Amino acid sequence: MELVEADQERIAIAVAQAEQLSSAEIVCVLARSSSDYAMIPLVWAASTALVVPAPLIAFTELSAHRIYLLQIVVFAIASIILSLPALRFNLVPRRLKRARAYDMALRQFRMREVASTGGRTGVLIFVSMAERYARIVVDDAVAAVIEQSQWQLAVDELVDGMREGRIADGYVAAIKRCGDLLAAHFQLVADDKDELPNRIILL
Numbered sequence: 666m667e668l669v670e671a672d673q674e675r676i677a678i679a680v681a682q683a684e685q686l687s688s689a690e691i692v693c694v695l696a697r698s699s700s701d702y703a704m705i706p707l708v709w710a711a712s713t714a715l716v717v718p719a720p721l722i723a724f725t726e727l728s729a730h731r732i733y734l735l736q737i738v739v740f741a742i743a744s745i746i747l748s749l750p751a752l753r754f755n756l757v758p759r760r761l762k763r764a765r766a767y768d769m770a771l772r773q774f775r776m777r778e779v780a781s782t783g784g785r786t787g788v789l790i791f792v793s794m795a796e797r798y799a800r801i802v803v804d805d806a807v808a809a810v811i812e813q814s815q816w817q818l819a820v821d822e823l824v825d826g827m828r829e830g831r832i833a834d835g836y837v838a839a840i841k842r843c844g845d846l847l848a849a850h851f852q853l854v855a856d857d858k859d860e861l862p863n864r865i866i867l868l
Contacts, residue, residue, distance in 0.1 A: 668832065668867065675833055676836045676865045679840040680692075683840050683843060686848035687786075687852065688784055688851045688852065689784075689787070689788055689807065690779070691790060691843060691847075692787065692861050693790045693865040694770075694777065694789065694792070694868065695792050695865055696794065697793075698754075699766040699769035699796055699798070700769070702761075705753055705756050705757050709747050709756055710740050710743035710744040711740060713740070713743045714740035714743065766800070767798075770791040770793075770802055773868075779804060779861065780805075782804065782860050785804045785805045786851055787804040788804070790823070794832075799823035799827070801820060801843065806851075807847070810850045811847075815846060818842055819838075819843050820839070822839045822842065823839045
């Protein structure tokens, strides 16, 4: 799903407003997918090709050379067909999807310098569309006073937004909820600086 310019601006405004309530910094990242899962079609194609010889040996008189060539053909055709994006993604185990999305969230947390704020109060709001995955990753100072379970309502709003095709609405609602939660623990200081970008990062 594409976020039009107006939606990106709405999210940036929501971040700016939430950051006016506390000393925390919020960064939003939206990824199309957390991995291309390029190896998955090859694994399935190889598994398919491995079962080819048994029935041919049992029920035909084909030579070993011909059976081997058929294996190669089956592997090549299966690899091409299963590499189609829709098929490839449906072959990925749910546990692997979640693991890749979780890893991507942690990488983005580091890459976007969310862990580099002066007060260690950075918060990453991460969504990966292909995996239908949302997570909020927080820096040390935030984690010390707000348990991970307290972010669940914000995560639920992100997931609902994805499910209903309202990703911008989901982000705006989640940002507001995060801002309110942060405001209860991190008072805004007079010289507070906007250390990280407010605009959503699209991957």
